[in-house]
């Protein structure tokens with residue numbers, strides 16, 4: 077799996093800790109094409125890099141920015157003041173973006189942008205528990221509420237843990253790691269990132285100079301704790317429902333699971349789904365609701381990759397909404413993208 081490198085330290089290609097450098101910013105603006113007076117929604121406000129750039133690029137445009145992390149929303153207060161009524165912040169999940177746009181009188185929208193994943197601020201704060209680089213509580217909740225990584229690690233059944241590590245982290249030693257977790261927690265609960273990282277490193281071999289042994293397990297846990305794939309699926313459908321004809325959807329992802337979901341959705345919604353067998357019964361083909369802005373994904377330039385290692389795994393996909401009615405939501409989008417839902421193992 078290609079993914080954001082959480083092991084990065086400050087230095088060439090690694091911005092200083094805590095500083096979030098927006099990824100693919102120029103490419104996002106090109107794909108979104110914000111226009112004067114337009115209404116936009118940024119579902120992942122973070123440090124406000126995209127939000128600021130969109131408002132600066134489009135005179136008199138307004139923007140509603142969401143983030144599920146209350147600290148990100150609090151950190152945006154200065155930008156809200158500087159934008160003098162053009163920027164509104166709301167602590168909310170982007171899976172609810174249609175409701176939020178309605179609530180703030182912003183629908184229909186001229187553009188939706190999503191920059192999925194965690195920010196540098198979140199990774200670099202040890203107490204948030206996202207990174208194995210620092211010792212902190214095993215938390216990983218972006219919103220600070222709900223089930224934490226420690227809850228999951230200490231309570232989930234062994235088979236479920238193994239499936240989470242395998243399906244969301246593509247960790248080949250998933251079963252051995254899950255077994256070790258269950259054995260360790262019998263003695264005492266696992267409560268810190270270091271405990272888990274050391275345990276994984278005792279089982280998973282890491283190539284010298286390559287990603288840390290615990291990279292895939294940590295990513296898998298973060299995805300599960302925050303229901304990241306479910307959120308993405310909801311957001312894609314919500315964008316379809318709330319974009320005006322000509323409005324654009326721009327999504328930046330950092331690992332292959334997310335990119336596969338976005339690709340599957342946009343391929344299907346733009347009428348590019350592969351043709352079925354000519355012997356199959358004729359079915360009603362729903363009208364496309366989007367057209368692709370670019371055929372394949374857009375990646376970062378060599379220059380950006382040199383300055384910011386996080387951009388190496390970034391992929392941008394964009395599409396333009398047409399006037400066709402929104403389609404029925406596709407409940408199995410994650411499965412259609414080839415990602416099985418982790419289930420507890422069946423007992424014989």
Ligand SMILES: C[S@@+](CC[C@H](N)C(=O)[O-])C[C@H]1O[C@@H](n2cnc3c(N)ncnc32)[C@H](O)[C@@H]1O
Pocket residue numbers: 096097098099119120121122123124125126127142143144145148168169170171191192193194195218307
């Ligand atoms: C990569 S950062 C975004 C950075 C931003 N584009 C910038 O330029 O500063 C991702 C942000 O999205 C937020 N986030 C992730 N999943 C979310 C969700 N389902 N709903 C709302 N916010 C989410 C995270 O809390 C984080 O602050």
